[in-house]
Amino acid sequence: MNAIQVPRMPNIALVGNPNSGKSTLFNLLTGLRQKTGNFPGVTVDIKKGRFRLPSGREVELTDLPGAYSLYPTSADERIVASVFSDPSDPNYPDVVVYVADVTHLEKHLLLLTQLLDLDLPILLALNMADAAETIGLKVNTVKLAEKLGIPVVLLSSRTGENVSKLLSEIEKLLEGNRPPHKGFYSLNEQEKNVSEAIRINAGTDNSYRSLLLAHHYSWLPKLPAPIRQTIGAIVFDKQFNSLKRQVDETLERYDRFTPIVQATVQFPPRFPSTITDRIDVVLTHRWFGPVIFALIMLLVFQAIYDWSSVPMDFIESSFGWLSSALKANLPEHWTTQLLTDGIVTGLSGILVFVPQIAILFFLITLLEEVGYMARVVFMFDRFMRRFGMGGRSMVSLISGGACAVPAIMSSRTIGNWKERLITILVTPFITCSARIPVYVILIGLVVPSKKILGFLSLQSLIFAGMYVLGIVAALGTGYVLKKIMRTRELSYLALELPVYRLPHWPNLWLTVWEKVSAFIFGAGRIILIISITLWGLASFGPGDSLPSAEVNARLEALSRQLSPEETENLVAAYQLEASYAGRIGKIFEPLIRPLGYDWKIGIALFTSFAAREVFAGTLAVLYQLGDAEKDITDADENETKATLRQRMQAEKFTDSGKPVYTLATALSLLVFYALAMQCASTLAVVRRETGSWKWPLLQFAFMTLMAYAGAWVVYNLFV
Amino acid sequence: MLRRYRTVENLKVRECARALRIEDPFLASRLTAMGLLPGTLIEMIRRAPFGHTYYIKADGVRLALRKEEAQSILVDA
Numbered sequence: 001m002n003a004i005q006v007p008r009m010p011n012i013a014l015v016g017n018p019n020s021g022k023s024t025l026f027n028l029l030t031g032l033r034q035k036t037g038n039f040p041g042v043t044v045d046i047k048k049g050r051f052r053l054p055s056g057r058e059v060e061l062t063d064l065p066g067a068y069s070l071y072p073t074s075a076d077e078r079i080v081a082s083v084f085s086d087p088s089d090p091n092y093p094d095v096v097v098y099v100a101d102v103t104h105l106e107k108h109l110l111l112l113t114q115l116l117d118l119d120l121p122i123l124l125a126l127n128m129a130d131a132a133e134t135i136g137l138k139v140n141t142v143k144l145a146e147k148l149g150i151p152v153v154l155l156s157s158r159t160g161e162n163v164s165k166l167l168s169e170i171e172k173l174l175e176g177n178r179p180p181h182k183g184f185y186s187l188n189e190q191e192k193n194v195s196e197a198i199r200i201n202a203g204t205d206n207s208y209r210s211l212l213l214a215h216h217y218s219w220l221p222k223l224p225a226p227i228r229q230t231i232g233a234i235v236f237d238k239q240f241n242s243l244k245r246q247v248d249e250t251l252e253r254y255d256r257f258t259p260i261v262q263a264t265v266q267f268p269p270r271f272p273s274t275i276t277d278r279i280d281v282v283l284t285h286r287w288f289g290p291v292i293f294a295l296i297m298l299l300v301f302q303a304i305y306d307w308s309s310v311p312m313d314f315i316e317s318s319f320g321w322l323s324s325a326l327k328a329n330l331p332e333h334w335t336t337q338l339l340t341d342g343i344v345t346g347l348s349g350i351l352v353f354v355p356q357i358a359i360l361f362f363l364i365t366l367l368e369e370v371g372y373m374a375r376v377v378f379m380f381d382r383f384m385r386r387f388g389m390g391g392r393s394m395v396s397l398i399s400g401g402a403c404a405v406p407a408i409m410s411s412r413t414i415g416n417w418k419e420r421l422i423t424i425l426v427t428p429f430i431t432c433s434a435r436i437p438v439y440v441i442l443i444g445l446v447v448p449s450k451k452i453l454g455f456l457s458l459q460s461l462i463f464a465g466m467y468v469l470g471i472v473a474a475l476g477t478g479y480v481l482k483k484i485m486r487t488r489e490l491s492y493l494a495l496e497l498p499v500y501r502l503p504h505w506p507n508l509w510l511t512v513w514e515k516v517s518a519f520i521f522g523a524g525r526i527i528l529i530i531s532i533t534l535w536g537l538a539s540f541g542p543g544d545s546l547p548s549a550e551v552n553a554r555l556e557a558l559s560r561q562l563s564p565e566e567t568e569n570l571v572a573a574y575q576l577e578a579s580y581a582g583r584i585g586k587i588f589e590p591l592i593r594p595l596g597y598d599w600k601i602g603i604a605l606f607t608s609f610a611a612r613e614v615f616a617g618t619l620a621v622l623y624q625l626g627d628a629e630k631d632i633t634d635a636d637e638n639e640t641k642a643t644l645r646q647r648m649q650a651e652k653f654t655d656s657g658k659p660v661y662t663l664a665t666a667l668s669l670l671v672f673y674a675l676a677m678q679c680a681s682t683l684a685v686v687r688r689e690t691g692s693w694k695w696p697l698l699q700f701a702f703m704t705l706m707a708y709a710g711a712w713v714v715y716n717l718f719v
Numbered sequence: 720m721l722r723r724y725r726t727v728e729n730l731k732v733r734e735c736a737r738a739l740r741i742e743d744p745f746l747a748s749r750l751t752a753m754g755l756l757p758g759t760l761i762e763m764i765r766r767a768p769f770g771h772t773y774y775i776k777a778d779g780v781r782l783a784l785r786k787e788e789a790q791s792i793l794v795d796a
Contacts, residue, residue, distance in 0.1 A: 069752035107754035
């Protein structure tokens with residue numbers, strides 16, 4: 001993409017098993033210098049960041065997904081296998097830092113020995129030195145380094161112990177200062193034949209890499225078709241049984257490195273791991289387990305709703321104040337309106353979400369960090385399989401409560417394609433944080449704030465009902481898709497349940513910061529552009545339609561003997577109707593009238609298709625324009641929300657004169673927003689994760705259809 | 720068909736046994752990579768709330784397995 005070729009920055013890759021503490025090391029080394037991503041425009045497959053070596057040289061750090069082996073069983077692991085199968089891959093590292101949990105070294109060395117055979121600069125970072133010390137585990141790093149033939153550093157990514165030593169070892173390797181290459185695994189006769197034939201025909205540089213091609217030729221994404229065919233012919237000709245060879249090779253490797261571990265690591269007499277066991281007696285208990293899970297989810301729900309209200313009110317009122325102050329002090333001109341009604345309103349619509357997004361991601365990351373999510377996967381695997389998914393889908397669905405985009409990306413750990421696809425397709429039904437403000441406005445508008453049975457608020461009950469609707473829609477659609485789709489691919493769980501750990505706070509803050517900034521600068525940019533465009537469409541009209549609308553309004557006002565304030569309102573309403581936005585809304589009106597919506601809601605729906613969080617902002621812009629005078633005379637800026645509500649309540653259909661926002665309309669809108677696919681970012685990420693436009697388009701179609709049908713039914717039930 | 724071996728699925732809670740081999744080749748590849756090898760000591764810890772899923776310990780490593788996976792691992796006990 002770069003027009004000018006600059007000398008490439010050295011690329012260091014972090015590789016290791018899941019739960020090796022790799023990401024903590026990544027955060028420690030790069031801090032805030034990470035490429036935040038996961039939203040369109042800044043999407044990255046693999047996390048990257050930068051850091052400086054002791055010499056001051058800047059290098060790029062790649063955090064490859066956790067993997068057990070170069071023989072992948074999930075999309076995540078495939079990324080690792082495909083990077084190392086191809087030295088011309090842009091992510092192929094100059095130096096590999098292999099991270100292993102020193103307290104489980106005998107389980108963490110398999111992938112390292114595979115990388116050793118690829119003959120690249122590599123060093124072993126023995127992580128969790130702090131935990132090893134606590135349990136009294138000792139390791140002879142000098143001997144281990146000698147046996148493996150690579151530098152070994154014992155460190156702790158949590159305390160930062162010995163990290164400077166790691167940096168200087170990386171530097172040495174980058175300078176080409178590496179011990180002579182020692183292979184680890186010796187290929188058997190058949191493997192040698194296959195590998196040699198592939199080396200001659202595909203021009204690979206290394207015998208083990210050639211063997212990897214024999215295992216992976218059928219799915220490697222960048223392999224040219226002729227080479228794919230050639231390797232296929234070789235594999236067939238030599239009767240190479242990939243799965244059997246994988247198992248035999250793995251066992252052979254264990255046979256070789258287990259003695260090395262035994263000779264270098266001194267295990268404590270009794271492995272103290274009872275804390276995790278005792279916690280799991282309760283948390284994964286047959287009855288208590290699911291109950292505790294439900295309570296935790298309730299707590300999360302309560303937190304989003306409750307903790308965020310103070311900062312949200314503060315943000316909203318500050319922007320309301322800013323807008324009024326700007327209007328009062330700047331000359332009356334269209335640029336002032338652009339600033340106040342377009343930009344400030346739009347910005348407020350973005351920033352008001354930040355508290356909720358931050359709290360949600362904080363809590364979900366916390367559950368993940370301490371190791372609880374794996375238990376949820378274990379407990380709900382069977383339950384989720386009834387709906388065409390697996391236990392791992394729970395992680396996506398729960399994360400979907402914050403935002404579908406990272407939730408869909410987290411589906412990469414699901415090995416079975418059908419389960420993964422269903423998870424991707426139904427995750428957007430889960431009530432994400434962008435739906436919350438839509439629900440808040442609509443519920444506040446039409447549901448009376450009364451209590452049922454003396455303590456249950458009707459409003460929060462409906463709010464909770466919206467969450468239930470999202471879950472039911474997700475599971476129901478999963479069930480239908482399970483019946484429709486066919487696969488013979490094997491599905492598995494085989495999940496490691498990590499030891500419970502106290503959360504590492506820097507990891508949490510970094511994740512929250514990453515998600516929030518991705519939202520502000522990624523999704524926020526889209527929202528702001530839409531707000532400004534919308535303001536333009538609502539403020540201008542074709543030809544002299546706006547001035548003539550004003551004349552008509554004033555004539556009508558005169559004949560009806562309206563007060564000056566009412567006259568201004570009428571003028572604004574007529575002008576909005578005559579504007580571009582009004583015309584677009586009118587085009588949509590016949591389509592949405594059966595659902596009980598007028599053309600203003602039509603505009604809101606139309607703009608929401610890029611991002612549903614625009615709904616509130618759109619209504620604010622539209623009704624603000626319809627009543628520009630009132631805001632300036634409004635003494636109490638804190639009532640901006642209330643006035644928007646009042647304006648919406650006063651809104652009437654122009655032809656029939658009936659109020660627009662009745663209970664039926666609001667419920668119909670709620671159902672529409674619960675079910676509709678209104679998020680360009682999600683569609684983009686589905687396209688990327690599934691590799692074709694077929695699935696996002698299908699998803700868009702069935703979700704919109706369900707939304708329309710659901711909204712129509714609800715409207716006609718209540719009208 | 721006569722079953723000559725027991726599998727992890729047959730283990731009672733708290734019962735231990737050594738793995739002999741894994742019948743399904745795909746699962747064998749996955750499980751060996753995770754450290755469950757022939758000879759590994761397996762302990763059944765508990766069953767999941769909705770059944771069909773097992774919580775086991777293999778050489779101190781905690782694993783969650785589905786019924787089919789547990790049936791695929793032959794044990795000596």
